[in-house]
Amino acid sequence: MRKQLLVVLAAATLTATAVPASAEPTVNWGKCPADITSPLLHCASIEVPLDYRNPDGKKISVEISRLSSGIPTKRRGVLLFNPGGPGGTGLTFPLEMFQLGLPASLLAEYDLIGFDPRGVDHSSPVNCDLKPEQLLTIVPKYAHNPAEVVAAAASAKQISQQCAASKSAPVLPYITTANTARDMDQIRAALGEPKISYFGLSYGTYLGGVYASLFPDRTDRVVLDSVLGPDGYDITAARRFGEGMQDRFPDFAKWAAVRDSSYRLGATPAEVTATFSKLADKLDRHPAWGFDGSLFRLATESLIYRDSEFPLVAQLWQTALEDQAPPPGSLPSIGGPIQSQVGTQLSVVCGDHAWPRSISTYQRNVAQDRVAYPLVGGSTANVGPCAYWPTKPIEQPVRFSDRGPSNLLLVQNLRDPATPLSGAQDTREAFGNRARMVTVDQGGHGAVLPYLNSCGFNAAVGYLVHGTRPETDKFCGAETNATRSLTPQQQQAADKIMDRLRQY
Template sequence: MRRTLSFFLVAMVAIGTAAGVRGVSDAATSKSLSWGPCPADVGVPTLECGTVEVPLDYRQPRGRTIEIAVSRLPSKKPAERRGVLLTNPGGPGGAGLSYPGLIANPIFPQPLPQSVQDHYDVIGFDPRGVGHSAPVTCDYRLDQMARQIVPYPENPAEVVEEATFAKTVARQCATSATAGLLPHITTANTARDMDRIRDALGEPKISYLGSSYGTYLGAVYTTLFPNRSDRIVLDSNTGPGGYDYTTFRRLALGMEQRFPDFARFAAANPRYGLGTSAAQVRKKYFQLAARLEKKPVQGIDGSVFREHTFNLLYNDASFPVLAQDWQALDTGRPVSYRPPATADDNKFSSHMHVLCGDSQWPRNLRTYQREVARQRIKYPLLGAAAANIGPCAFWPSPVERPVRIGDDGPSNVLLVQNLRDPGTPLVGALELRKAFGHRARLITADQGGHGAYVLFAQNKCANNAVTAFLTTGQRPPHDLSCAAESS
């Protein structure tokens, strides 16, 4: 998921039950990709780019089309090349065109291993509605984008206040210049686009590496097209329902499970003055949140403070920065952190399109008020914000039922998951593992943070097992638990 809390179907009667028909990718053959320079904003000179034409509505395959922007980091060892590895960095609504270059960049502690790069052309793409692939808009105003942090409501009246904002955003999305795309910006359609990319690449099968929301996209793809899936790796898993209201509320659970790692770090470093025990650091969190709610500092109120803390729990490398920010807020010194001031309408708009288009969210305001009150007690660090109302409550009904993840297909799925992931807690991986049945194996790593493979993930046991699967096809014979490793 994107590192923010500001996230988040009449059935397709014409879709049958056979995999090819259900996926609708056999309706036409895609043209071969022509590679050339990437758009300037991709910023990775080693990548090549092209476009694939796909139907806007797969129920009408000969109707209106859109173009999907695709990138490629070619294997430098054709003799070792197995095929293509499609990638997705998460979101929903996250651009992926530059992602192959990002994960291969040696500046990260754990870049994509060279052996994997040798075995595959690594493929990125902007999903439909995002970036260079038929971008959508909700006509966000600057003031609306400035308040994308979901408030932490203290009472039912504040949920009502947020509902007014959410309803306005939903109406803007439904009446914008790209409103005709709105029903079709879904995970299932993006998965169908992936199969068109496969066809345009001339490949009989694709391998896949997806993180966070990208795990749901990969799960949907290999469900719709099981016989076109080669080696599927899903890292930091949302669960079989994707980003629905249940998954969004679980952000609060994720923060509760991850926060003790930071609390121990802060307690072990008394120079920050946040407490000498994990319990004292937790107490300091609530003191700062309450103080900032009454009197914001440099644009940081209680809700901003909670989300900033949540975001910097994504990897251990951010702990010193987070502790310094807390210390500055606690002592009245200037704060280096500033709430994000972005004017990226498409980032927010595409996020909402997928979040709300994939599944039906509760419609009743009282449902959110009750859940906010319950989550505030159950998960006090973040619960009320994660349960708050958003535009999905006022979104048009989805046009397609969610894809049901099951065990029909080859045993070629590998899930990898940190035990203490704030963005996608372990429970989602366990549910997805159960849904896949014999198709999947699960690797858990006794570490915290979001992302268990490459970039900042440093558990050698987990990293080596995933690399072995991608390069040799060998999965652990059973689910694998990787012990904690000292950094």
């Protein structure tokens, strides 16, 4: 009890260091960084404390963007976005959502606000100085036995040591979800807003939940899409990637079986599943084109985030069967500001929670998950850099609770490969009557995107625009999107959003 009281008092002290609940706007909007060319966006930088326990100490900058409301006289407030990660760039996310098809009614209600979280790209970027070949080893290799867990540990330890020796090392302990949530409150105050509405996707759901827990009375309408469990990216969430792949993979297996005459991957879902195992084992034994079984598994999992990528998955498998180079766009991306994204991702994941440091823990988990989640469980349960992270978390994790305004809407696919339903259900339970959940009968990562399920999309937009939220949890039945076509602009925006999600 005494320990719990100390945690509560510490959280209250950190919350109290934030700026006042309302203030005069202090943002000077201007041009965005040179790599952002849209005239619809304006950008600005604000200064925030590196360490909120020492608010008068070292400052870092956070870059924010704005797509202004179409009808300022009707404007309700600001809608802050986070596209996931951790480590995801967010300056252009409001523009991408606008291009994808947000309705005019929502654009009239809010200024859309994006930001690069601390440590990412334009916001005081961090860098672990990793080599290009290390950037894809953040996700551990698939371990078939205890010895391969030991081998993964050596790689994980090397990455951790490089982060500890980098120029960013003094900053890394402060790149956390709780501090990013406090930055969001600094953004709110700099904009002169008493409250903010929020849309978070994937990891952004955990960030939004942390903000709603630290600053419950400063939240307006909150929508969380593809929901992480209430502890964010801890060891449980890492292992849930294996669960999510098992939930989602049958959708692809059914799709491929129907098209066996075109792709020759199997005439039944069971045969398609056997082909996956055959290819992964083949590449484990004889890597080709720099492409091993672990990368094959990772690429397949990341590509089944949406149905429209199924043909690319099938092409990837065909090239593996024929010992040819993987098709363009099929492997996880390491382009763009990837060093700061990976540095931030490691800092957040390893700094939010203290991870187990015993190799035997990971060996035991791998043995269990290879049976429970055979598609990728040997990888997602394996040891990563957090087991060797050089610093302990600077504070206890923020806990979700049912105390606060009832203003959260969770939207969740039944078969999500990255944030499976079980995690969303845990978050829903943690928030109690503060939240309602809309569960959508579809597969993939991202439930609210407007070209997928109209029921889920309308529930989210209806809440943000009109404040109408289901009185009880709601279920949205399956819909076909076969007749829905995207304009070139919508397709480009969708690709940008999903490519960003696939990097994590």
